């Protein structure tokens with residue numbers, strides 16, 4: 245069964261999760277009785293005003309890593325403690341802002357990798373024909 249934190253459920257109720265994450269919660273809700281109970285409980289907490297999500301997110305946002313930090317996280321260049329903190333922020337807190345930010349960074353990284361590969365291919369193709377010309381001076 246997929247596990248979701250209380251914060252994630254509240255974020256779900258607030259429509260604050262990334263689209264893929266919303267879908268994941270909805271799928272899990274269909275399958276899990278326990279999660280439906282947890283969601284009902286979260287809704288009751290909200291009715292009783294025990295959980296002000298706005299306040300929590302504002303507080304959490306203060307601890308959000310910057311986009312540069314997330315990028316470094318993606319390339320795993322932080323020291324272990326920092327890497328773990330961001331891990332915690334993303335996986336355990338499930339901060340929808342940073343999860344979305346990271347997904348965006350990942351997509352861009354992939355795009356850049358694709359472009360680099362394309363450039364290398366073009367470079368090798370052109371230098372291969374150039375080398376051929378050099379080796380065979382008779383060739384036009």
Ligand SMILES: [Zn+2]
Nearest residue numbers: 308339341342
């Ligand atoms: Zn965050």
